[in-house]
Amino acid sequence: MAGYGGSSESDKALDRLVRELKRLPGIGTKSATRLAYFILRQSEEYAVSLSQSILAARQRLNMCSVCSNFSEAPVCALCLNPQRTDEILCVVESPADLEAFEKSGKFQGRYHVLHGALSPLDGMDEGKLRIQQLQQRLKSGVVKEVVLATNPTVEGDTTALYIARLIKYNGTKVTRIAHGIPVGGEIEYLDGATLGKALQNRVIL
Amino acid sequence: MAGYGGSSESDKALDRLVRELKRLPGIGTKSATRLAYFILRQSEEYAVSLSQSILAARQRLNMCSVCSNFSEAPVCALCLNPQRTDEILCVVESPADLEAFEKSGKFQGRYHVLHGALSPLDGMDEGKLRIQQLQQRLKSGVVKEVVLATNPTVEGDTTALYIARLIKYNGTKVTRIAHGIPVGGEIEYLDGATLGKALQNRVIL
Numbered sequence: 001m002a003g004y005g006g007s008s009e010s011d012k013a014l015d016r017l018v019r020e021l022k023r024l025p026g027i028g029t030k031s032a033t034r035l036a037y038f039i040l041r042q043s044e045e046y047a048v049s050l051s052q053s054i055l056a057a058r059q060r061l062n063m064c065s066v067c068s069n070f071s072e073a074p075v076c077a078l079c080l081n082p083q084r085t086d087e088i089l090c091v092v093e094s095p096a097d098l099e100a101f102e103k104s105g106k107f108q109g110r111y112h113v114l115h116g117a118l119s120p121l122d123g124m125d126e127g128k129l130r131i132q133q134l135q136q137r138l139k140s141g142v143v144k145e146v147v148l149a150t151n152p153t154v155e156g157d158t159t160a161l162y163i164a165r166l167i168k169y170n171g172t173k174v175t176r177i178a179h180g181i182p183v184g185g186e187i188e189y190l191d192g193a194t195l196g197k198a199l200q201n202r203v204i205l
Numbered sequence: 206m207a208g209y210g211g212s213s214e215s216d217k218a219l220d221r222l223v224r225e226l227k228r229l230p231g232i233g234t235k236s237a238t239r240l241a242y243f244i245l246r247q248s249e250e251y252a253v254s255l256s257q258s259i260l261a262a263r264q265r266l267n268m269c270s271v272c273s274n275f276s277e278a279p280v281c282a283l284c285l286n287p288q289r290t291d292e293i294l295c296v297v298e299s300p301a302d303l304e305a306f307e308k309s310g311k312f313q314g315r316y317h318v319l320h321g322a323l324s325p326l327d328g329m330d331e332g333k334l335r336i337q338q339l340q341q342r343l344k345s346g347v348v349k350e351v352v353l354a355t356n357p358t359v360e361g362d363t364t365a366l367y368i369a370r371l372i373k374y375n376g377t378k379v380t381r382i383a384h385g386i387p388v389g390g391e392i393e394y395l396d397g398a399t400l401g402k403a404l405q406n407r408v409i410l
Contacts (some may be wrong), residue, residue, distance in 0.1 A: 013277060017262040020255045025243050030394070031231070037300055038230050039259060040266055040275050041320065047263030050225045051256030054244060057222040058252030061245055070245050072218060095242055115246065 014040075066137070068113040068130040069095050078102075078111060085109050087144040091134065091163065093117050093151055101149065109147075112137065117155035118162055124155075131163060138167055145173040152179055219245075271342070273318040273335040274300050283307075283316060290314050292349040296339065296368065298322050298356055301393040306354065309397035311404050314352075317342065322360035323367055329360075336368060343372055350378040352407055357386050369410045380407040 014036060021032035039047055063069070064076035071077070078084070088109030092098050098111050114129045137143070148163060150156035164174045179197035181190060190198075219241060226237035244252055268274070269281035276282070283289070283303075293314030297303050303316050319334045342348070353368060355361035369379045383406030385399060386392070392400070 011266075011275075011277065011282075013258070013262040013265040014275060017258040020251075020258040023251065023255075024240050026236070026239075033301060033304075034231075034393075035229050036262065037275070039263060042263075044263055046225075046228065047259050050228075051259040053218070053222040053225040054252050054256040054259075057218040057241065058244060058247075058249055060218040061216075070216075070219060070242070072216060077216075096238055099238075 063113075063115075063130075067111050068115060068133055069098055069111065083108075086142045088147065089137070089143045089145070090147045090149050092149050093156060093159070097149065097151070110143075114150070114159065117150055117153070117159040119155045126162065129159070131166070134163070135167065138170065138172055141170075143172060145175060147175050147177060149177045268318075268320075268335075272316050273320060273338055274303055274316060288313075291347045293352065294342070294348045294350070295352045295354050297354050297392070298361060298364070299393070302354065302356070305392050305395060306400060306404075309400040309404075311397065311401035315348075319355070319364065322355055322358070322364040324360045331367065334364070336371070339368070340372065343375065343377060346375075348377060350380060352380050352382060352404070353410075354382045354392070354403075356392055357384065357390065366410075373410070379410050381410055382407050 017036045017039070018029070018032045021027055021035050022029060024032075027035070039050070060072045061070045062072075062074075064071040064074070064079055066075050066079040069076050069078065073080075085108055088107075089112055090098075090101060090107055090109055091112045091114060092101070093114050093116060095113055098113060101107050101111075112130070112134050114131065114134075116124050116129050118124060118126065118129065138146070146163075146167060148160040150159045160176055164176075168174050178201055179194065180201060181187060181194065181198045187195070222241045222244070223234070223237045226232055226240050227234060229237075232240070244255070265277045266275045267277075267279075269276040269279070269284055271280050271284040274281050274283065278285075290313055293312075294317055295303075295306060295312055295314055296317045296319060297306070298319050298321060300318055303318055306312050306316070317335065317339050319336065319339075321329050321334050323329060323331065323334065343351070351368075351372060353365040355364045365381050369381070373379050382403040385402040385406055386395065
């Protein structure tokens, strides 16, 4: 783009911005171009503020040495919170999943963030996930139950099974979040696999 | 977000990044959070490169003093290109529209970028568009025809009519790109053949 009329030299900065924006997930050439023009139309303060926030976030945030969630402190606030129990540990794929659970307010234990799920074809093998750190964490014996809350996808299920086999040996209870009908969902529109699971895992009232 | 467990202090950088990303068009809280986590997972080089490209683009690109398209030089390459005719001028809403016409290869005249369309309810009145600059440009009498190529939307049509009335008095031929463009469609996303037809079938206003 922006190479019209032999102007390849004059629009380098725009081309570079589009190229960098395109590296973001879900952003193609059209979206990147649209975002670039938006940025150009704003005041320079916005460009300064946006670029500073990107740099600051990347430089200040690192993985919490306990749970691997992103944190500005060496150990994150969730891991330091004395009001949460150490006995139950929820293993999630991403910080976004952790946040979803936190928003629900239904979990009072600790978390462990894997930063992905096993997907060998995409180059995601066990070495790229924070599985070793999880094993290390379990060695103290404080954790009584590990809830595997990876996504209900092929990758998430595989990851859950893989981790379950790895950590089961030392007597820790290992559970998987339940499959079922989402609250507020309509049975009519749900897929057979979900309905099958919902029937299979029915609970006595 | 990221305010769980009383950690409001420790995740300021992440919150700020999400807030800045949310200001981009079409990016909501979920997308912004996803982009932020993506940036955090990449090498620091990417964060540096992305933020530099944003700043550089904003600081280096300004509006061309002739056509108002974004350009690093005071006058853009398109306006300086001696192989194009000065006699026909294509008025577009945005730089992306200009690029769409350039990609079609069906137009050899000059452009004028309005940077928007009239939409009083959204605060877009004639003072916010580059209409005065267009009038100034036409004073020399070199331009024999103005093709109004604003989008085929209510705002675009209104803008075309408004400009047509403003500039018609001095004998310049004023045309509107033909319908051939689907009504309600966006120029930026159309193929070159359709855009070529639209230019070819332009009608006198």
